[in-house]
Amino acid sequence: MKWVAFFVSAILLMGCNANEDQEDSKLALIKTTNPTPIQLEKKGPEVEKIKKEVERINEIYDVAVIKDDHHILIAYKVKHLQRFRMKKIEKELNKRLEKEYKDEEFIVSSDYKIFLEVVRLREKIDAGTINKKEAQKRFNEILELKKEMT
DSSP, X not given: OHHXXXXXXXXXXXXXXXXXXXXXXXXXXXXXXXXXXXXXXXXXXXXXXXXXXXXXXXTEEXXXXXXXSSOEEEEEEEOGGGGGGHHHHXXXXXXXXXXXXXXXXXXXXXXXXXXXXXXXXXXXXXXXXXXXXXXXXXXXXXXXXXXXXX
C-alpha cells in the first residue's frame, strides 16, 4: 500500500513539473522579462541607450523598445503603487526623451497589451520564425493597436 501511495505521488510531482519551461510572453504580465530592444532600422540612436534612459525612472520596472526608420515605440510597466501617477510618469518620460533625442518620434505606452505584443515580436525574431519584412508589418500592426486604444 505504501508503494502505491509513493508511486502515485511521484507521478503527480512529475506531472506538475512538466510546464516549468514557459516563454517570456506567457509570464510577461506578472514578472520582469527585461526584453532586449528591437532595432528594425540601423540609422538613428541606439535602442539600448534609449532603454537605459527609460529604466532610470524609478517608477518603471520593465521596458520594451522597438525602433524602425520613423518611430520608436516604448512599452513599459509601472510599479503597482505608482499606477495612480501614470499620466505624470508618461509626461516625465516624454519630456526626458524629447530633450535627449530631439529628432526622433516617440510613441510611449504603459498598456500591458502593447507590452505583451512587443515581447511576442521579440520572441519571434529571436526564434527566426519571422523575417525583417514581416517584423516591420507586425510593428505597424502594434502601432495601429496603440492608436486604437487611445
